[in-house]
Amino acid sequence: MKEDYVDFIDLIKTRTGIDLAQYKEKQMKRRLTTLRDKRGFKDFVSYYNALKMDDDLFHEFLDRMTINVSEFYRNSKRWEIFRNSILPSLMEGQRKLKIWSAACSTGEEPYTIAMILSDYYDLDNITIHATDIDTHAIDRAKNGVYPERSLKEVPEDKKKAFFNKNGAFYEISDQIKKCVNYSKHNLLADSYESSYDLIVCRNVLIYFTEEAKNNVYANFANALRKDGVLFVGSTEQIFHPQSLNLEVPETFFYRKK
Numbered sequence: 001m002k003e004d005y006v007d008f009i010d011l012i013k014t015r016t017g018i019d020l021a022q023y024k025e026k027q028m029k030r031r032l033t034t035l036r037d038k039r040g041f042k043d044f045v046s047y048y049n050a051l052k053m054d055d056d057l058f059h060e061f062l063d064r065m066t067i068n069v070s071e072f073y074r075n076s077k078r079w080e081i082f083r084n085s086i087l088p089s090l091m092e093g094q095r096k097l098k099i100w101s102a103a104c105s106t107g108e109e110p111y112t113i114a115m116i117l118s119d120y121y122d123l124d125n126i127t128i129h130a131t132d133i134d135t136h137a138i139d140r141a142k143n144g145v146y147p148e149r150s151l152k153e154v155p156e157d158k159k160k161a162f163f164n165k166n167g168a169f170y171e172i173s174d175q176i177k178k179c180v181n182y183s184k185h186n187l188l189a190d191s192y193e194s195s196y197d198l199i200v201c202r203n204v205l206i207y208f209t210e211e212a213k214n215n216v217y218a219n220f221a222n223a224l225r226k227d228g229v230l231f232v233g234s235t236e237q238i239f240h241p242q243s244l245n246l247e248v249p250e251t252f253f254y255r256k257k
């Protein structure tokens with residue numbers, strides 16, 4: 001049965017450019033097997049043949065493999081550290097920061113960055129490039145409508161200033177929306193821009209194999225300007241940051257030397 005999953009990986013890569021072999025196999029296979037079984041297919045190749053014919057099934061598969069969970073100010077203590085100890089040095093002498101929110105999911109992360117920066121910059125001077133592999137997640141980010149639970153860490157003043165309540169949902173204001181440009185980007189296959197002041201990439205590298213993760217870290221290190229900062233998720237520390245010419249001003253933050 002192992003070959004069946006390997007064949008599936010090849011077919012998906014050819015059709016979508018997504019290389020499931022670069023994601024931790026045990027976790028990914030478990031997630032996809034549950035879904036496949038639920039839809040009544042007994043092997044991956046017949047599941048693939050059905051995905052090819054049925055868009056809904058295909059999007060359900062993409063949804064399952066991408067894991068879009070996010071929230072505003074996720075791990076809010078880390079954002080406090082960002083604001084108090086990292087941002088001041090990034091802002092030194094910079095009129096405008098070049099920022100990338102990589103694997104941004106449904107937009108909570110880039111909008112959080114914009115809200116934090118709004119205390120220091122005119123909104124016209126804030127641009128965040130936000131990317132994800134999943135275009136459905138990007139569509140939801142652009143739409144900017146969230147359930148209350150996504151906002152539980154949002155400071156009261158920001159909630160008042162930048163959200164409109166509509167029934168049970170909250171819509172992010174156009175002023176904040178305008179700070180963020182979205183595009184599709186696959187961290188495992190596409191090229192990276194350079195000269196970033198700040199790259200935020202959280203809660204996706206945990207799903208990648210060690211090798212894939214190390215390649216992505218090296219790409220991020222290359223994409224930063226000198227003294228630029230990479231902000232990673234809570235279980236995503238880099239083991240040998242020195243080898244990538246990165247120093248560690250705070251846990252989960254890496255500065256390019």
Ligand SMILES: C[S@@+](CC[C@H](N)C(=O)[O-])C[C@H]1O[C@@H](n2cnc3c(N)ncnc32)[C@H](O)[C@@H]1O
Pocket residue numbers: 066067068069070071074102103104105106108109131132133134137185186187188201202203204233
């Ligand atoms: C758990 S969410 C993280 C969202 C946000 N960064 C946060 O920390 O709340 C993981 C995101 O990674 C995206 N993703 C998975 N594989 C990717 C890849 N190869 N390239 C870019 N994004 C990817 C998924 O589509 C998903 O939106």
